[in-house]
Amino acid sequence: MATVTHISPMNGGGCSSGNSIGKIFGNPLFHRGVTSGFQAVSVLKAPVKPFRGHVSLERMLSASSHGRQRTQAGHTNRWQLRHPLGSDLLGQAQAERTERTMRVALNTSLRTIRTADSPQPCTHDEPPLPRLTLLASTSLPRSPRRWCLPFEFLICVLMMMCFCVYLLCSVPGHPSKATPEDLFYLLSRSVVHYNQPDVVLECLGSQWELHCPNLTKSGTLSDLYMSTRQQRARSLQDRAGSGKSGKDKSYSRPGSSNSSRDRQNGKKPAGPLVLQLSVKEATVTKEALSFALRTLYNPEACPEHWGEGVLSTAALLGLPHLFQRCLTEMINKISSSTVCVFHRVSCKFKETSLQRACERWLELYLVTELTCFIYLRDLPFELLHKTLSSPRVFAACEYQLLKTVLYWVFLQFNPAAQILPSHRFIMTFFSRAGVFLEQPVGQRFTILFRALRLHGITQRAHLEEMQQIHVFPQSWLLFIFSKHYYTLHSGGDMQVTDFSQQAVRFGMVIEREPQYCTRTIGLYGFYFLLKAASIGELDSHGFSLQRLKHWDPAMSVRACERHPFSMMTERALSYQINVQAHVHGQWQEFNSGPINQEFGLTKRTCKSQVFKVRGLSLPIFVTFALAFAAV
Known part of the structure; x- marks a missing residue:
């Protein structure tokens, strides 16, 4: 009252x-x-x-008058009272609602939140107000009951957020601590919205929780699921018929709602079906299996490395889309470090597209790239011989191919080498006593040296090096030097019976702007300027050669002083221009075919026809093959 x-x-x-x-x-x-x-x-x-149920008049009158304690909130000039005001009805209602929500959604450790970043007590003359306490029996008007998420769902979301922060906050430069099982679980649960699994796959010592809508994308897992399900149904029928009770081989996540509901209803919990998949392929790892299973939930997922492991796992699980995608990625990622491995994988799975891509890459980059790396030792013998025998193999000159073979043979006898040694060191290795190709250890490499066009090595320094290294028998060297001697004294006449196998090749590469490249070559006293440049439109290129006079500015002084020079006014030459470049994402070859022409010293007769090609993209590999027909 x-x-x-x-x-x-x-x-x-x-x-x-x-x-x-x-x-x-x-x-x-x-x-x-x-x-x-x-x-x-x-x-x-x-x-x-x-x-009402909050602050009494007696407590307020008996409050001490020594000063009110305040706390600074944040780094701004704002002060926060230590105790709430009794007349702050809006703050009381918000505090009650927050307390009720936190009591339902969060655990005890997350309920206490500090709002003052740097608490600093400050004393004023006002007496402190009593602390406002929210009682459960308060008669404040309650807001209508709002919809709240289940407690289990909120806990799962909180756990997943903490796990994502754990992965993102890993130390840069160090491998992630997340296991393949964790990566699969994180992706699969987020896709299916944390639904209970239908199947548990036991493979490689781990358990992988799968769901039927995603399981059907794998042919192997679908067949295994149907057979295991039928076997389980027959086993349950046999047990029901015999009246015996046994343990059903199933898997259930502890604490699941379905299991607890079945126990309350007195029914036997029906957990996920367990599938057992044995793996005999050593290249199928947990990382590859985790990625392959993640593609069932996210087809656009990418692994850390595309390679044999992913391809073997896709073949094991029956994932044709992933298999073809892996093949495409491997073809696009062929390099010096992967070409040998990818070619071996293509032969293992009999994939001709990947095999042709590796062989095509070797034809262009065997000399220009692979010879410069230690990965050259992984090149198989048969593949090297096939590449050397190909008419499309690219090299700046015939000596570069000989150098590549010598490096490869050296690495076969020194498999423990971690870096490619210097050229002088390799030449010293072959300068030991005894002819290499005549010894038992070197006879099996004879077929590689026979695939080379040794008659195309005409530079004096290169010929002296061939004499210094003890690789070729004396009969080989005598045949090469005598052929050069007679050809030089006969005005350049070459005994050519097969142009595609006996023509001397010279190559150059257009890799960057400006798209213009020239090279001066000499062959048996005749000198030519090889040209490759873009003409007219940007996607058109022209290729030609021009005979040079001995006083031409393009000739070097050393070439005029130390090299022979023919004064013949007319000389018949057979030449062929071969262009290889990317066209619409594919390597294509453009060949002019053998062309016979008389080259003179006049301005009208010293130039060849221009071989034009359109639609090329960098890099462009150009090979000029020359041969002097006997008059």
């Missing part, structure tokens, strides 16, 4: 009880008179909610 309280002024002036109460309650409830003191104030006019 409400009462009326009359407060009369005290004699003696300014420091009255009215002043103390006024400081506590403020002006709205108590007004200090100027001449007549305090007037009667009815408590019935005050709101009831602030006094």
Whole structure:
């Protein structure tokens, strides 16, 4: 029952009880008179909610007047009271709603949240207000009940967020601590919205939880699922018929809602079906299996490395789309470090597209790239011989192919080498006593040296090197030198019976702008300028050769002083221009075919026809094959 309280002024002036109460309650409830003191104030006019179950008048009157403790909130000039105000109804309602939500959704360790970044106590003259306590039996008006997420779902979301932060915050430069099983679980659960698994695959010592809609994308797992399901059904029928109870081979995640519901209904929990897949292929690893299973949920997922492991796993699980995608990625990623491995994989799976791509890459980059790396030792013998015998193999000159074979043979006898040694060191290795090709250890390499066009090596320095290394028998060297001698003294006449096998090749590469390249070559006293340049439109290129005079500026002084020079005014030449480049993402070859032409010293007769090709993209590999027909 409400009462009326009359407060009369005290004699003696300014420091009255009215002043103390006024400081506590403020002006709205108590007004200090100027001449007549305090007037009667009815408590019935005050709101009831602030006094209901929260703060009593006696506690407020008995509060200490030593000062109010405040806390600085953040780094700004804002101060936060240590205790809430009794008249802050909106703050009380928000606090109650927050407390109710946190009690349902979060655990105990997350309920206490500090809002002051740098708490600094500050003392004022006002007395501290009592701490506001929210009681469970408060009669404050409650808001309508809102929809809340299940507690298990919120816990799962919180765990997944923490796991994502754990993966993203790993130390840069170090491998992630996440296991293949964790990566698969993270992706699969996020795709299926944390539904219970239908199947558990036991493979490579781990358990992989799968779902039927995604399982059907794998032919092997679908067949295994159907056979295991039929076997399980027959086993249950046999047990029901015999009246015996046995343990069903199933897997259930502890604490699942389905298992608890089945136990409450008195039914036997029916967990996921367990599939067992044995792996005999050593290249199928957990990393490859995890990635292959992740593609069942996200077809656009990418592994760390495309290679034999992914291809073997795709073949094991019966994933044709992943198998073809892996083949395409491997073809696009052929390089010096992968070409040998990819070719071996193509032969293992009998994939002709990957095999042709590796062989095509070797025809262009065997001399220009692979010879410069230690990966040359992984090149099989048969593949090297096939590449050397190909008419499309590219090299700047015939000596570069001989150098590649010597490097490869050296690496076969020194498999422990970690880096490619210098050219001088390799030449010293072959300068030991005894002819290499005549010894038992070197006779099996004879077929490789016979695939080379040794008659096309005409430079004096290269011929001297062939004499210094003890690789070729004396009969081979005598045949090569005598042939050069007679050809040089006969005006360049070459005994050519097969142009495709006996023509001398010279190559050059256009790799960057400006798309223009020239090279001066000499053959038996005749010198030519090889040209390759873009003409007219940007995608058109022209290729030609021009005979040079001995006083031409393109001729070097050393070539004029140390090399022979033929003064014949007319010379018949058979030449062929071969261009290889990327066209619409595929390597294509453009060949002019053998062309016979008389080259003179005049401006009208010294140039060849221009071989034009359109639609080429960099890099462009150009090979000029030359042969002097006997007159």
